[in-house]
Amino acid sequence: MPTQNPPRLAAEALAFFLDFDGTLVPFDKPDENVPLVDDGLRSLLTELRNRADGALAVISGRSIEVIDGLFEPLRLAAAGEHGAEWRFTPHAHREQIVPPPGLVTAHAACERFASTNILVRFERKALSMVLHFHRHPELRDAAAKAAESGCLPGSGVKVLHARGMVEVKPVDASKGHAINRFMQAFPFAGRKPVFIGDDVTDEDGFLAVNALDGISIKVGAGHSHARYRLPDEDAVRDWLEQLLD
Numbered sequence: 001m002p003t004q005n006p007p008r009l010a011a012e013a014l015a016f017f018l019d020f021d022g023t024l025v026p027f028d029k030p031d032e033n034v035p036l037v038d039d040g041l042r043s044l045l046t047e048l049r050n051r052a053d054g055a056l057a058v059i060s061g062r063s064i065e066v067i068d069g070l071f072e073p074l075r076l077a078a079a080g081e082h083g084a085e086w087r088f089t090p091h092a093h094r095e096q097i098v099p100p101p102g103l104v105t106a107h108a109a110c111e112r113f114a115s116t117n118i119l120v121r122f123e124r125k126a127l128s129m130v131l132h133f134h135r136h137p138e139l140r141d142a143a144a145k146a147a148e149s150g151c152l153p154g155s156g157v158k159v160l161h162a163r164g165m166v167e168v169k170p171v172d173a174s175k176g177h178a179i180n181r182f183m184q185a186f187p188f189a190g191r192k193p194v195f196i197g198d199d200v201t202d203e204d205g206f207l208a209v210n211a212l213d214g215i216s217i218k219v220g221a222g223h224s225h226a227r228y229r230l231p232d233e234d235a236v237r238d239w240l241e242q243l244l245d
Contacts, residue, residue, distance in 0.1 A: 006228035015191035022198035083178030102155025109150025134164035176204030
């Protein structure tokens with residue numbers, strides 16, 4: 001279990017990997033497309049990125065296109081869809097894994113389930129998909145069963161259980177894979193990685209950072225492989241700001 005109070009280190013020596021929902025912004029209204037990113041957060045991330053010579057990336061289940069829209073006009077290095085797509089610098093070409101064949105079957109199963117359940121919202125992305133049921137947790141088991149029915153053995157896709165949603169993603173995509181990929185590239189290579197996240201979808205990232213002797217930070221309550229813990233999004237901002245002092 002993580003301990004409290006991550007250490008204060010010099011930002012100049014770190015590589016920052018930051019989850020978005022529930023970490024940088026509250027997980028209050030996930031069914032609404034745009035949780036607001038305020039100017040204070042943009043300024044904080046800009047200064048951190050400058051101190052770290054560019055080694056700061058958002059690592060999210062959202063797509064890079066959506067991340068860009070949320071932070072506009074600020075543009076950041078990012079990995080989207082749980083690491084299925086990435087760009088190492090803000091203006092680099094977007095790269096992605098090869099789409100697995102199972103996406104087609106999984107899409108059909110998830111869309112069919114959502115079409116008969118008005119309380120569930122289906123979101124299709126380029127390389128993954130989501131069944132949202134945030135305000136109706138009683139639908140979790142049914143949504144999971146529907147998603148799993150579309151993930152055939154050897155199809156290259158798997159179900160990922162997250163807070164208020166069930167996702168289908170490529171088996172080769174994870175936040176841990178994304179962080180390892182970034183840590184081999186400029187400007188992240190050779191630095192101590194820091195990853196902050198709040199959900200079970202972030203656990204692969206915590207394990208990857210731990211293996212690199214980095215700083216893994218869980219936001220909120222619950223069991224985690226992270227080494228440290230912060231109580232909420234405000235505490236995340238406070239800790240990041242302290243690194244700039």
